[in-house]
Amino acid sequence: MIKRIAIFASGSGSNAENIIRYFGHNPKIIFTKIYCNKKGAGVLERAERLKVETTVFSKSEFHDGTILSDLEQNQTDLIILAGFLWLIPQEIIRAFAGRIINIHPSLLPKYGGKGMYGMHVHEAVIENKETESGITIHLVDEEYDRGEVLFQAKTAVEEKDTPEILAQKIHELEYRFFPEVIENFLKNKFRA
Ligand code: GAR
Numbered sequence: 001m002i003k004r005i006a007i008f009a010s011g012s013g014s015n016a017e018n019i020i021r022y023f024g025h026n027p028k029i030i031f032t033k034i035y036c037n038k039k040g041a042g043v044l045e046r047a048e049r050l051k052v053e054t055t056v057f058s059k060s061e062f063h064d065g066t067i068l069s070d071l072e073q074n075q076t077d078l079i080i081l082a083g084f085l086w087l088i089p090q091e092i093i094r095a096f097a098g099r100i101i102n103i104h105p106s107l108l109p110k111y112g113g114k115g116m117y118g119m120h121v122h123e124a125v126i127e128n129k130e131t132e133s134g135i136t137i138h139l140v141d142e143e144y145d146r147g148e149v150l151f152q153a154k155t156a157v158e159e160k161d162t163p164e165i166l167a168q169k170i171h172e173l174e175y176r177f178f179p180e181v182i183e184n185f186l187k188n189k190f191r192a
Pocket of ligand 1: 009011012013014015016082083084085103104105116117118170171174
């Protein structure tokens with residue numbers, strides 16, 4: 001059975017692109033759309049290049065059911081949050097319970113929660129002189145960064161690392177593991 005995946009992204013979209021390319025030749029996967037909350041975000045340009053449809057939406061459209069109906073109309077099976085920074089409304093969580101996957105650039109529960117995203121995470125990790133950091137791929141529920149953990153991977157943080165260097169190491173882990181974790185999830189959940 002073909003599975004239909006929607007991606008939500010707010011920024012550059014390098015993970016979104018990596019995921020779409022990974023499944024590029026898989027006839028059983030369709031990327032319905034990239035949903036983005038920010039006009040001018042890098043992910044929109046990537047989507048155009050990758051020939052994936054996009055929808056840019058406002059906070060009110062996110063909360064008044066517009067986006068939920070759009071997801072349903074597009075017969076979405078799975079939602080992937082790839083650098084998406086808004087909390088998901090309850091109605092969407094309920095409609096897609098157990099079918100929303102997020103990636104977070106730290107070893108949750110450390111460095112999660114409101115305001116902890118992207119470079120803020122890496123700055124805090126360096127500031128606190130942590131010796132390791134990593135990625136967490138998890139199911140999404142009503143709270144930021146709290147749902148069931150599907151996968152974690154670690155990387156060492158060296159004394160000389162800057163937040164930018166750490167961001168690069170984390171991105172490498174994300175590119176290497178996020179598509180595989182999605183693939184395994186699809187196999188287990190949908191036998192896809
Ligand atoms: C990624 O590192 C992702 O883990 C992080 O945003 C970055 C997006 O990069 N997500 C969060 O911080 C979510 N709380 P990208 O736009 O290049 O894929």
